Amino acid sequence: MEYLVHIAVLICIYGILGLSLNLAVGQAGLLSVTHAAFYGIGAYVVALLLIAVGLNFFIAVPIAMILAGVVALAVGVVFSRLREVYYVFGTLGFNIIAYSVFLNWDSVTRGPLGIPGIPRPEIFGFRFGENEFFLILATIFLAITYAVCQFVTSSSFGRVLRAIREDEEVTSVFGYATHYHKLAVFVISGMLAAFAGTLFATYITFIDPSSFNLNESIFILAIIILGGLASHRGAILGAFLLIILPEALRFVGFPSDVAAQMRQVTYGLILILLMLYRPQGIWGEFRM
Amino acid sequence: MEIAVQIALNAVIAGALYSLAALGFNLVYNTARFFDLGYGAVAATGAYAVFYFYKTLQFDLLSSIALGILIAGALGFLIEKVVYRQLRARKASQTVLLIASLGVLTVVQAIIAIIFSSQFQTLSRNIGASRIYNVYGGVMTETQVIILCSGLSIMTALGIILRYTLFGKAIKAVADDEEVAQIVGINSERLIGIVFFIGSAIGGIAGIAVGFDTGIQPTMGMTLLLSGVVAAIIGGMGNVYGGVIGAFLLAAIENAGVWYLSGEWKAAIAFAILILFLLFRPQGLFQK
Numbered sequence: 093m094e095y096l097v098h099i100a101v102l103i104c105i106y107g108i109l110g111l112s113l114n115l116a117v118g119q120a121g122l123l124s125v126t127h128a129a130f131y132g133i134g135a136y137v138v139a140l141l142l143i144a145v146g147l148n149f150f151i152a153v154p155i156a157m158i159l160a161g162v163v164a165l166a167v168g169v170v171f172s173r174l175r176e177v178y179y180v181f182g183t184l185g186f187n188i189i190a191y192s193v194f195l196n197w198d199s200v201t202r203g204p205l206g207i208p209g210i211p212r213p214e215i216f217g218f219r220f221g222e223n224e225f226f227l228i229l230a231t232i233f234l235a236i237t238y239a240v241c242q243f244v245t246s247s248s249f250g251r252v253l254r255a256i257r258e259d260e261e262v263t264s265v266f267g268y269a270t271h272y273h274k275l276a277v278f279v280i281s282g283m284l285a286a287f288a289g290t291l292f293a294t295y296i297t298f299i300d301p302s303s304f305n306l307n308e309s310i311f312i313l314a315i316i317i318l319g320g321l322a323s324h325r326g327a328i329l330g331a332f333l334l335i336i337l338p339e340a341l342r343f344v345g346f347p348s349d350v351a352a353q354m355r356q357v358t359y360g361l362i363l364i365l366l367m368l369y370r371p372q373g374i375w376g377e378f379r380m
Numbered sequence: 381m382e383i384a385v386q387i388a389l390n391a392v393i394a395g396a397l398y399s400l401a402a403l404g405f406n407l408v409y410n411t412a413r414f415f416d417l418g419y420g421a422v423a424a425t426g427a428y429a430v431f432y433f434y435k436t437l438q439f440d441l442l443s444s445i446a447l448g449i450l451i452a453g454a455l456g457f458l459i460e461k462v463v464y465r466q467l468r469a470r471k472a473s474q475t476v477l478l479i480a481s482l483g484v485l486t487v488v489q490a491i492i493a494i495i496f497s498s499q500f501q502t503l504s505r506n507i508g509a510s511r512i513y514n515v516y517g518g519v520m521t522e523t524q525v526i527i528l529c530s531g532l533s534i535m536t537a538l539g540i541i542l543r544y545t546l547f548g549k550a551i552k553a554v555a556d557d558e559e560v561a562q563i564v565g566i567n568s569e570r571l572i573g574i575v576f577f578i579g580s581a582i583g584g585i586a587g588i589a590v591g592f593d594t595g596i597q598p599t600m601g602m603t604l605l606l607s608g609v610v611a612a613i614i615g616g617m618g619n620v621y622g623g624v625i626g627a628f629l630l631a632a633i634e635n636a637g638v639w640y641l642s643g644e645w646k647a648a649i650a651f652a653i654l655i656l657f658l659l660f661r662p663q664g665l666f667q668k
Contacts, residue, residue, distance in 0.1 A: 123475060170655060170659060173659060174659075174662075176475060177414075177474055178613075180475075180478060181415075181609065181654065181658065182654070182658050184651075185654045185655050186651070186655070188606070188647050188648065188651050189647075189648045189651050189652065192644065192645060192647050193648070195644065196642075196648075306602075307486075310486065349497075353490040353491075353493045353494045354490070354494070356487070356490035356493075357490045357491060357494075360482075360483040360484070360486030360487030360490065361483065363480065363482060363486070364480050364484060364487070367476050367477075367480035367483065368466055368467060368470075368480070371472070371476050380473055380476050380479070
């Protein structure tokens, strides 16, 4: 039971990551490979605020999100000028830079040692200590993210994003400031990734840089490509499948380090097979 | 003064490694027209093949290296046949090919880790026994001298082949316009296959060189690939000579930067340069 709860929490966290990345990739067609950077910023900021400053979790979360948003805004200004493959490499580069900051800024992040002992969230004296209670919190966070994503996509703003995805030039001819739209969705997506990061940090209660490297970004990308681009339920389905699958492999009896690698093999293969046979994913509404 | 000489020497050696990586990558990009990330995995495979023959099976050095290069080339050829060719036949976009190649990279990297463990290992049999040369107060190992010489000769050989042989002209024709090239009787599919073989073999050489210089790790392919990509973009994508110059420039900036900061920031420096280039000179130093 404990194990199932653990899996469910992970699905919630990756569901949030998938939903938020899908805003940038699926809605606006920005193939960003840097989601783990914002995820990490959220996790680190919350961890530091809780431990060093002693703030309440629910106050720390908005601060972490705003900080991630500011960073997303700064790099988004740069990235919104890049196109297609160059956008991929620009964002990928930022993930590597962010990872080396997590890894090498010893005085703040404690480098490869990571930050242990992050407290679980607390509100009005109630502590989400048990995993079952944490699952409730994670589900609420997932629901909030879903609602935000639903709101963004069904708004006129979302329609412009989809227009940009289909043809940026035509959209700008119609008078839409495509740069600002791309920038805005990138910031929203980064903030929501930080939202997931705050959950992750307080759930595991320990963070180190290895959770926020490039492979993590690729994993999140695999989630939404599998579930389907531009589809909210697809993002959650993708998170569900990609979390469940490697766990299933573990039951087959692989030793744990091989199981970790099997996870990579599985999602690598999924990427290749999807590109070959179903580039839009399971519920995708858009194909690259 | 001596430090400056040492840094210059390090930059030259790193430059030779990066140019090899950029060379193969550029060659593939030139004909197949997409960013083949699987190239990194192929390079790592070459290094691990040498590890297997040289250290596990105790073959002699030269035949191990020859086998390693052949295996890298063959793997590149195979991946092209099984994955990329099918995708091209489906008129997949550059992004789709990029994602599929990302899948290839993840899968091959993980398989290597499963077979050989993800530990850092050395390729040389007798570490420290290699002769050391003194160059104006700086130090170079024999291995590094060999890497530098073989790197330079491969570059020259490739340059001559591309320029003066019919094969080189055919590559140029396909790079220019595949359809027209087919009309004048070039079997472009076969040509792309050969190019993948040669490009991957060069990647394998780069991987093997890194292996002898420092050591091997399943993730080395990714690192090498990223250096190669950054070098290629700095030099101008598809421009073989530009890639070489970009590689030496990247190595020089990286090593100078490491002097001021420290070794851990190398990757961050490389990607900061990449992002600057993407912003201000996306076509690279030498436009094709």
